[in-house]
Amino acid sequence: MIKINALDLLERDIFEVEIFSENGDLIHAANERVTPENLLRLYFTDIYVKQSLSDKDKAFLTEKNSVPSVYMSFDEEEAKAVAKYSIYMGELLHFSRLKLKELEQAAYNYNIGVKKIKISDKDNDDFMHLKGEYGYKYLLQELKLPDKVAEVARLYNKDYNCNDFSIANNKLENIPYYHIVAIADYYFNYFRKSNSKEKTIQKMIRIGGKKFNIYILHKFLNKMKDIND
Numbered sequence: 001m002i003k004i005n006a007l008d009l010l011e012r013d014i015f016e017v018e019i020f021s022e023n024g025d026l027i028h029a030a031n032e033r034v035t036p037e038n039l040l041r042l043y044f045t046d047i048y049v050k051q052s053l054s055d056k057d058k059a060f061l062t063e064k065n066s067v068p069s070v071y072m073s074f075d076e077e078e079a080k081a082v083a084k085y086s087i088y089m090g091e092l093l094h095f096s097r098l099k100l101k102e103l104e105q106a107a108y109n110y111n112i113g114v115k116k117i118k119i120s121d122k123d124n125d126d127f128m129h130l131k132g133e134y135g136y137k138y139l140l141q142e143l144k145l146p147d148k149v150a151e152v153a154r155l156y157n158k159d160y161n162c163n164d165f166s167i168a169n170n171k172l173e174n175i176p177y178y179h180i181v182a183i184a185d186y187y188f189n190y191f192r193k194s195n196s197k198e199k200t201i202q203k204m205i206r207i208g209g210k211k212f213n214i215y216i217l218h219k220f221l222n223k224m225k226d227i228n229d
Helices: 036-043 055-066 076-092 097-108 112-116 127-142 177-194 197-210 214-225
Strands: 002-004 026-028 047-049
Touching (some): 076 177, 076 214, 177 214
Antiparallel strands (some): 002 047
């Protein structure tokens, strides 16, 4: 069988091929309607199609590769890593199971807006703003996620007054998800660029409360020191 990405199904009205689990169990039949709910379930699942594909099915799976896309591609490696690091922080903050699920959805999809940005526009000054707005509207209107989840797409990279969210004045459950995703995003991308956990941690400590919620940052970095990733 051939592994596919659930994001390949975003623009589809129906599943044009049968979708299987890693164990070969049928998850969705061909011609079954694609809904935001079943897409969300597939985001965090390894899914496959049969290797013996019809010409129509091959076109379905290779369409985006047969003609160079004019739009930016979604970085699944980044999405999974940022979701993983965000969950680390959510667990350190003792989030409920529901809040951890919301946080995972927010973190995995925080950059989903890139799929609406043309490659030729990626260096524009308003790139981050447009990406955030596209992502926010998609998560809120298409996937029907709560506003506190959808807002992460447009707020994770924006500056805020970190002192307004000191633990002395706010309960842990009131910490916005975008505070967490901002730390996870920076950690992953700086680590990927420097290829050094030590340099990444030192850099984030230097930045500290100028950019991040210092309470979450310290908890996260202390955990990352002891993890082999």
